[in-house]
Amino acid sequence: MIFPENFEQKIGFDEIRTLLKGRCMSTLGTEWVDSQLKFLSRYEDVREALEQVRDFIRFSEEEDDVYEENFFDVRQALMRIRPERTHMEELELFDLKRSLKSVSDLVDFFRKKGDDEIPEYPALTQMASNVETFPQIVKRIDEVLNKYGKVKDTASPELLQTRHSIEVTTRGISHSLRTLISEAQNEGYIDRDVAPTLRDGRLVIPVAPALKRKIKGIIHDESATGKTVFIEPSVVVDANNRIRELKSQEKREVIRILQELTNNIRPCAPAMLQSLHFLAHIDFLRALASFSKTFESVIPEVRKYPYMDWVQAIHPLLQQSLQRHGSKQVPLDIALKGKQHILLISGPNAGGKSVCLKTVGLLQYMLQCGMPVPMRENSVMGIFHDIFISIGDEQDLENELSTYSSHLLGMKAMMKNAGPHSLLLIDEFGGGTEPQIGGAMAEAILNRFVENGTYGVITTHYQNLKHFADSTESVVNGAMLYDRAQMQPLFLLRIGHPGSSFAIEIARKIGLPEDVIAYAADLVGKDYVMSDKYLQDIARDKMYWETKRQKVHTQEKQLQASLANYEKELQNFNQERKQVMAKAKEEAQDLLKQSNAKIESTIRAIKEAQAEKEKTREVRQQLDEYKNTLRQDMEEEDRIARKIEKIKRRQQRKSEKKGSALQQLVSTLSKNASDQPRPVSTHVKVRVGDYVRLKGQTTVGHVEVISGKQARVLFGMMHTNVPLSRLEVTVKPESNNISKVSTFVSKQTRDAVYEKKLNFKSEIDLRGMRGDEALDVVSHFIDDAILLEQSQVRILHGTGTGALRMLIRQYLHTVPGVKTFHDEHVQFGGAGITIVEF
Structure with missing residues (x-):
């Protein structure tokens, strides 16, 4: 059941029908779109329709010249010849022959492909299984008509x-x-x-x-x-x-x-009408395949129960309209799964909330009409038994009902008829009446939907509904994002936190007088106005840590891959070493045999020479030379063995180092992701009484107290609390060196630094400054940030011509203490803000 009756018009499916009919080649296909393209609530019916489309898309891509695309509607002519003594005209017979030939070619092809144990196109084979063909009729018409559709002389x-x-x-x-x-x-x-x-x-x-x-x-x-x-x-x-x-x-x-020819056709006319019904289905599938290719539609995974996990979904009609103007739609990621049944979307006006709602309705309806949908292939969609919608101005002038009254009638019907397998699409939930009572009534109705286990996508501006979603397990907040720097919507849906209406910012962008805006802000209070900013800050922080977590996951995978590679190389090395050692043993055995033979030969030669000293000396000299050669070979073998052992130890150290680095990196980044201080590096062991220095610095200090992850260090005359992770142990400096690096710092100076650290703000606004003036301010700001050990600061310079941004970044390149700098996320200022990290 679809509610209301004009559902297809509200979500734009009537335009989808028009586009499909425009791609059909005959009235056979267009009538199929009108009569057979309808909402299917059974999983088996949806799956069968989608498999037919999937098979036909693959068939059209892989097979050529299987059939001629002759789709002629001759149903009226076939019904007209039922009475005796009537006949079909030449053109009607010619069209019938070509249509029956197309049916015959397709049916024969699919049946042939279905003869195998595993059919190549199972859904199309099933479609063609009961379709009758008429080769004798086709042959007889060919005997009578020529290639132009005229009766032959013969x-x-x-x-x-x-x-x-x-x-x-x-x-x-x-x-x-x-x-x-x-x-x-x-x-x-x-x-x-x-x-x-x-x-x-x-x-x-x-x-x-x-x-x-x-x-x-x-x-x-x-x-x-x-x-x-x-x-x-x-x-x-x-x-x-x-x-x-x-x-x-x-x-x-x-x-x-x-x-005479018509008399042969008349008994077969009812069966031919069924064959033309098959041809109409093929014409529709051909049009649908063309439509899907144009809009890059896919067939996602479909589940029997209500479920949504959509990736990069787009509204095809909006995409087509934007393409004509050279633009592109921002895809949506939408999820309703597990215990989360209702998505409550908030955000600025004209920010895309209604588009998101219509996208959900249109794509879900398309899928359950057996159509591919424009989204990523890794998306997952479920099956709903009903879809209810309340969108647009529901004012009923005929029955003298106001907008709100009509809205409540719609809510009444939804509460009565919607169940756990229903999908609700409600725009501007609770609107049309006094905000306070409207919000309360909307929350009560939403609570009933939750009790009924209904699924839904709902848009609203009411704060109480956002709080209700935060405190209710089955309802999740979603926000249409807004670029505060550029003052324009991003059309991005972010699930997990509520959105802001940005009424103050939008009013300022439109150009309302500032005193009017200030008056309105005073009426609602500073806390209410700032709540929007706090929400965005929370969203920004969440996005930062999610990015950090993804980076940790990626680096962990890379390190694991490197470790596996080293282990494989070590295994190969051990195998090669065994082979080399075995070969060396064989060569040693051969060498020993040769040595024994040489010694025996020498002894025999001495005995034969008897008292001939020259001959004995010559033989002994040959034996000594052989010994020297043998010694050199053994030394060379020892050197090779030592080198092999050295390589093995180096490989083991690399493997151990990579393993420890992996554990250290994962531990460090994981603690960062949970807002915990960084752990002390494993290679730094600082104890009370050690002499230490800051990493990258030369000044030597003395550790007096260690408290947790902090150490109290005396640098000259000044005590400083320093994280252990920033210290490295060094040797005790000589007395003359201590005098060189020690510096007297008075209590007043230390108090001033401490006071400055308390009042330091990590953000600076340079908009409106000249280049030299801004550069001077930035240099002092960065120096203070380094002195006060800040981890990150923000420089707000605006976009403008980009000259100020370029000048500031050229300066940042020259500062040794700056690790990196980059643009802020587009949602929070983009290129108008530079993030500096130390």
Whole structure:
């Protein structure tokens, strides 16, 4: 059940129908769009329709020349021939033949592809399973009609003979007329460029009125100007009469042939109508595939129960309109899953709330009509049994109902009929009456929807509904984001926190007098006005930590991949080492055998030489040389073994270092994400009594007290509390060095620094300043931030021409204490604000 009756018009589905019908090739497809494209509430029906579209899109992309796109609507002709002695005309038969041929080609193809154990196009194969084809009828029509849709001469012997007689007689008439025209031209009765023409089916000669009596014959007609008369010469009157008789005879024979062919078709007419129904479905699927390609629509995962997890969803009609003007729609991410059933969207006027609502309604309706939807493929959609909508001005003048009364009637119907499988779409919930009672009534109705377990997307401006969503598990706040710096909506939906109406900012942008704006702000109070800013600050902080968490997750994956790579390399190295050692042992065994053989050979040579000293000396010298060679080889092998062992130890250290770095990084970033101080680095072990220095600095101090993560350090004459993570242990400096780095700081100076730290503001506004003036202010501001150990500051310089922004960033490049700087998020100022981190 869809509520109200004009639901399709409200969400724009009637325009979708029009676009689809414009892509159909015949009235078969357009009537299918009107009659068969409807809301389906059963999961099985939706899935079947989507599978048919999926298969046809794949079929149209992968298969060529399977069939000719002949979609002709000949249903009226088939119904007209039910009585006997009626017949179909040549063009009707020609269209029927082409349509039946398309049906036959498609059915034969899908049945062939379905013969396999796993059909290639299962949904289309199922569609074609019960469709009857008529190859004999197609063949018979081909025997009767030529390729232009006219009855062939060979359709019957009588027709062939009649047309032959007509041709022969026509040639005789033409010859007689040419002879007569030639003689008349020689006599000067008619012009040289005159040729026979046809009037009322008879060949005649055009002649000037003054010379019409020069040619004997019958005057059949004259021109509109009266300057030419058309004469049928008496010599061809009988032949023309014969032509007319033959033409009548030909027509009678053609009708007889068509009647005979129609008699063959008449018994099959009901089955042919069913085949044309299949062809209409194919025409619709072809149009839908083209529509889906144009709007980049996909078929997401569909679940049997109500569910929404949409990624990058767009409204196709809005996207088409924006493309014509060179713009592009901002996609929406929408989620209603788990215990969250109702999304309460707030935000500025003209910020996209109603567009978001209509996008939900249109895309959900499209899906449950069996249509692909424009969103990412990793989206998940559910099935709703009912969709209720309350959008726009519901004032009923006929029944004398106000806007609010009509709104309440709609809410009454929703509370009565909506259940756990219903989807509610309500725009400006509770509007149209006095805000206080309207908000209370809206909260009561919303509470009833929660009790009924209904799903819904609701837009509102009421603060009490936002608080209700925060305190109710099944309702979640959503905000349409707004760029405060540029004073324009971003059309981005952020789920998880409420939005602001930005009434003050929008009024200021429009140009209302400042005193009027100030008066209004005083009426509602400073706290109420600032609540919008606080909401945005919370949203900004949440976005920052979400980004930080994602960065931690990415870096963790990268480190794990690196660690796995090192482990794999170490494993390969160990395997290669084993192979090298095995080979070295084999070579050592061979070397030992060679050595023994050499020694034995030497002893034998000495014995054989007996007392020959020269020979003995020569043999001994050879043995010594062999020993030296052997020693060098062993030293080389030892060196290689030591090198291998060294490489192994280095690989192990790298692996251990990467593992500890991974644990340290994850621990550090995780604590940052939960607003906890950074832990002390594992390689820094600071104890009471150690001499330390700030990382990157040379001044040496003495640790007197350690309290938690802080250390009280004496630098010269000044005590300073410093985080342990910023300290590194160093050696005790010599006395002369201490005198060089020690500095006397008075109590008044330390108190002044402490006071300055308490009053320091981490944001500065430079708008309206000249370049040199702004640069001077920024330099002092950055120096103070470094001195007071700030982690981050914001510099508000505006966008303008960009010169001031460029000048400030050129200066920041030269400051050693600045780690990085970047634009603020677009929601909170974008390029108009520079974030500096130390």
